[in-house]
Amino acid sequence: MYISSEGWQYYDNRHELRRISWETFWMEAKNRSDDDLRLIQITRMAGLFCRYGFILDGRACKDVVDESGMPSFHYLDVRR
Numbered sequence: 686m687y688i689s690s691e692g693w694q695y696y697d698n699r700h701e702l703r704r705i706s707w708e709t710f711w712m713e714a715k716n717r718s719d720d721d722l723r724l725i726q727i728t729r730m731a732g733l734f735c736r737y738g739f740i741l742d743g744r745a746c747k748d749v750v751d752e753s754g755m756p757s758f759h760y761l762d763v764r765r
Contacts (some may be wrong), residue, residue: 687694696702711717740748 738750739746
């Protein structure tokens with residue numbers, strides 16, 4: 686996925702890239718359960734929200750991001 690002047694664009698082979706990424710991850714992280722996979726996905730989404738959903742001043746949260754002029758808001762609109 687990449688962003689252009691027209692917004693987020695998906696690569697044509699995005700499903701294959703996602704599949705290969707997860708297969709590689711699981712091959713390296715052997716012996717994980719389906720519950721582990723679900724927790725990893727939840728943690729990934731929480732990380733994206735924390736990174737792009739708040740306006741930070743050092744470690745202090747100044748505000749939450751909204752649509753009004755905050756480029757990082759668009760990162761939150763990315764679909765899995």
